[in-house]
Structure formats: C-alpha cells, structure tokens
Amino acid sequence: MGSLKLRVSAPLMAVVFGLVVAANAQEQGRGRKYKPPPPTCKVTVTVLKSYNGKPLENASVVFHPLRDGKDAGGMELKTNEDGKVTLDMIPIGDTLRLQVLATGFQTYGHDYDLPDATREIEVKMNRPQKQYSIYENHPGNNGGQTTNEPQGDQKPQNDKPQQDQKPPQ
Numbered sequence: 001m002g003s004l005k006l007r008v009s010a011p012l013m014a015v016v017f018g019l020v021v022a023a024n025a026q027e028q029g030r031g032r033k034y035k036p037p038p039p040t041c042k043v044t045v046t047v048l049k050s051y052n053g054k055p056l057e058n059a060s061v062v063f064h065p066l067r068d069g070k071d072a073g074g075m076e077l078k079t080n081e082d083g084k085v086t087l088d089m090i091p092i093g094d095t096l097r098l099q100v101l102a103t104g105f106q107t108y109g110h111d112y113d114l115p116d117a118t119r120e121i122e123v124k125m126n127r128p129q130k131q132y133s134i135y136e137n138h139p140g141n142n143g144g145q146t147t148n149e150p151q152g153d154q155k156p157q158n159d160k161p162q163q164d165q166k167p168p169q
Helices: 002-027
Strands: 040-049 060-067 075-078 084-091 095-101 108-113 118-125
Touching: 040 060, 040 095, 060 084, 075 084, 095 118, 108 118
Parallel strands: 040 118
Antiparallel strands: 040 084, 060 075, 060 095, 095 108
C-alpha cells in the first residue's frame, strides 16, 4: 500500500513542482512580457443639420487615426437617432482625421488633436452648394479671367465672317 501512495503522489508532486518553477521563471522576466495598451481618448461626435440644428440620424462618421502623419486605418460608425457616435479606441496624443458623409449633405472633413481623455466634437452639415466655376466672376479675383476671355454665359465673338456673308469692302 505504501508503494501505491508513492506511485500516485510522485507524478502529482512533479506537476506541482513544474508549475512552481514556471511561475518563478515568469516573475524573473524569462516569460512573455505584457505590454499594456496605451490609454485611449473617448471621442463623441454629434452630427447636426446646419439649417435647423436638429440631429442627423444614420450619417456615416469615419475615424482615421493618424500616427506620425500617416493613416493608421479607418473605422466607420453610423449616428444614432440623437445624431451621436462614440468611439473609445484612439490613443491619447494621436491626431484624428474625421470625415462625415450623409445623403443630401456636403461631405465634412477635419483633423483634430486628442490631448485629453475625452473629446466632444459637434459637426454641422450643410446642404450642397453651387459648384465653383472659374468662368464666373467672384469677388476679389475677377473670376480668374482676363478681359479677352468670355465671362459668365457669354460666348466668344467670332471675328471671321460666316460663309453666306460677304466680307466688308
């Protein structure tokens, strides 16, 4: 009966001894080193309609964290019925390139620094505007045209006579 106890307890003692040695080795730095993730910033974005201040539901909010000036990947979320989106994954100190897209509104984009643990961002979406044209007059730049170029809806004057007309004599 004494040999039966020895046969059962010897393997059990070997397993316990192995666990103690492994735990001791990790404490001494021989095991894998755990590196905790950096603290993150809680970013809350509220998307509103600029003309009435009401929340814009189902707008796409795209987060582009920038590390050393390079895009570190994008994450897209949709706004809720209050026009809000919250993301808690971007490390404090990074720069965030924010993009907001919604049907019937101009696309919004801006870069934000994230120096603190929280950041509240309010975005007011505008309706689409008339496209800028270099052929129209704009204040301060004369439409980007010289005096001999057509302006607005004017058509260029043709100095050549048409075929059915006779040249002046």
